[in-house]
Amino acid sequence: MAQVPIIDLSNFPERKQEVTQQLLSAALDTGFFYLQHHSISLATVDEMFDASSKFFSLSDSVKARYAFEKQRNAGWEKLAQMRPSTGTIDQKESLSISMITTPDKIPTEQACPGFAVSARTFMEQCQSLSLQLLDCFAQGLGFPANYFDPHHDVTRGDCQQTLRCLFYHGKTDADVKAAAGLWRAGAHTDFDTLTLLFQRPGEKGLEMCAGRQACTDFAAGDEWTPVDPIEGAIAVNIGDMLMRWSDDRLKSNYHRVRMPRAGEYLGPRYSLAWFNQANKESIIQGPLKRYPPVSGGQFMLDAMQRNYEALQRLTKEPAVCAA
Ligand SMILES: O=C(O)CCC(=O)C(=O)O
Numbered sequence: 001m002a003q004v005p006i007i008d009l010s011n012f013p014e015r016k017q018e019v020t021q022q023l024l025s026a027a028l029d030t031g032f033f034y035l036q037h038h039s040i041s042l043a044t045v046d047e048m049f050d051a052s053s054k055f056f057s058l059s060d061s062v063k064a065r066y067a068f069e070k071q072r073n074a075g076w077e078k079l080a081q082m083r084p085s086t087g088t089i090d091q092k093e094s095l096s097i098s099m100i101t102t103p104d105k106i107p108t109e110q111a112c113p114g115f116a117v118s119a120r121t122f123m124e125q126c127q128s129l130s131l132q133l134l135d136c137f138a139q140g141l142g143f144p145a146n147y148f149d150p151h152h153d154v155t156r157g158d159c160q161q162t163l164r165c166l167f168y169h170g171k172t173d174a175d176v177k178a179a180a181g182l183w184r185a186g187a188h189t190d191f192d193t194l195t196l197l198f199q200r201p202g203e204k205g206l207e208m209c210a211g212r213q214a215c216t217d218f219a220a221g222d223e224w225t226p227v228d229p230i231e232g233a234i235a236v237n238i239g240d241m242l243m244r245w246s247d248d249r250l251k252s253n254y255h256r257v258r259m260p261r262a263g264e265y266l267g268p269r270y271s272l273a274w275f276n277q278a279n280k281e282s283i284i285q286g287p288l289k290r291y292p293p294v295s296g297g298q299f300m301l302d303a304m305q306r307n308y309e310a311l312q313r314l315t316k317e318p319a320v321c322a323a
């Protein structure tokens with residue numbers, strides 16, 4: 001079974017070369033790693049989890065004021081997302097918001113007091129840690145220092161940086177018995193450059209599958225490794241955009257969230273995902289030019305189209321990966 005390495009960011013400025021090597025080696029192989037002793041405080045993360053659970057506890061009619069819009073990839077959705085790997089609906093709710101481009105999808109002070117303030121602080125800290133990591137990857141891939149910064153520019157109107165709050169409903173023993181074929185989140189890769197994934201201790205279920213060869217393939221192997229929550233640590237994974245930007249060297253591997261099993265904790269699971277996504281107008285191309293250049297905006301549209309076509313095929317054939 002693959003190992004998910006734990007990378008310690010203590011004394012980062014003095015240890016930057018060493019950390020860069022560790023990040024690179026994790027990204028070349030598993031595509032997943034944990035970060036410990038990073039710059040995001042536990043209090044900031046806890047406050048964001050509180051804000052997120054308060055939002056999800058609102059009535060569906062209030063949450064529907066922030067309804068998901070596919071075109072903008074923003075807003076709230078419930079029992080709505082289907083992955084080509086499963087053909088069943090993910091057992092979850094989510095709220096996706098961006099730092100500047102979706103103010104109308106951020107719950108108001110009246111609807112959810114404190115949410116906007118907590119989300120802003122959290123997103124700012126996620127952004128700053130992400131640029132630190134992306135700078136290491138830039139150097140590891142042979143790009144100039146800070147190469148990725150202008151491509152993840154949150155001050156521009158074409159910014160695609162996104163926070164997704166996730167809420168997986170609690171289950172009963174009967175639900176668990178009847179859960180064959182259901183997933184909290186079906187196997188998928190992320191479309192972004194880098195995802196920071198925050199989990200709460202005890203709320204397990206995330207699993208990853210190492211071994212993807214090309215950013216264009218659409219299948220997962222069958223060896224799954226748990227990425228269980230570790231107190232204070234962030235689980236990080238490479239996404240398809242960085243896989244492409246690295247000419248397939250860094251691996252955007254499949255991952256999923258399984259349903260709890262009988263005898264396990266059956267309560268709700270909350271997670272927070274910060275998706276780093278290149279600005280729509282940024283041009284993505286690896287140093288080896290393995291793929292033609294593509295803009296950040298077009299890359300997302302193509303990824304969604306590929307997903308859509310795979311879902312269409314699913315209605316005619318069995319699931320591409322019996323995940
Ligand atoms: O909730 C999790 O742990 C994973 C979520 C995820 O992979 C996603 O939303 O892309």
Ligand SMILES: [Fe+2]
Nearest residue numbers: 188189190255
């Ligand atoms: Fe994901």
